[in-house]
């Protein structure tokens with residue numbers, strides 16, 4: 001894997017994204033594996049509960065399963081997904097010559113900000129599913145909403161590099 005973005009002129013210009021640790025390839029691979037694994041859990045759990053558990057369980061069991069998973073895991077998932085995603089973002093900007101704030105004002109940065117907002121929405125719904133009986137009573141609908149928002153974030157994430165979303169302003 002090559003370090004992404006930038007050229008020699010930018011790389012020698014100094015700035016936030018010039019640190020050497022941003023070029024450590026094994027660290028980039030580890031954070032990417034962690035990020036994708038947690039994304040799989042984030043989308044896979046609502047899928048399995050919605051399409052495997054619920055068809056075979058009564059309402060009380062469904063509420064228990066939903067409450068059990070969504071009481072602790074949303075926060076752990078949010079923290080790991082956010083930190084691995086932020087590291088991915090720093091790695092992606094390595095050698096770009098961007099400032100830290102400037103890196104969020106690019107098409108790539110705005111897309112990542114949208115992903116961060118989606119994660120907040122996902123977490124609000126997840127925590128509500130763990131705590132609120134009205135949400136648990138409508139679990140199949142909310143699990144579908146969670147899956148859909150997660151899928152949108154997954155599509156945005158996969159598009160970042162493959163879709164050629166720019167790391168520079170113009």
Ligand code: HEM
Nearest residue numbers: 039082085086088089115116119150153154157158160161
């Ligand atoms: C909301 C739930 C999220 C899901 C389901 C998700 C999923 C994904 C997936 C599937 C990829 C593509 C991995 C690849 O191409 O190998 C990705 C990449 C990425 N994600 Fe996320 N992500 C989420 C949240 C976040 C958050 C909160 C951030 C930032 C803090 C973030 C930052 C990134 C970045 C920068 C990449 C590009 C990595 C690269 O190609 O170098 N993601 N994400």
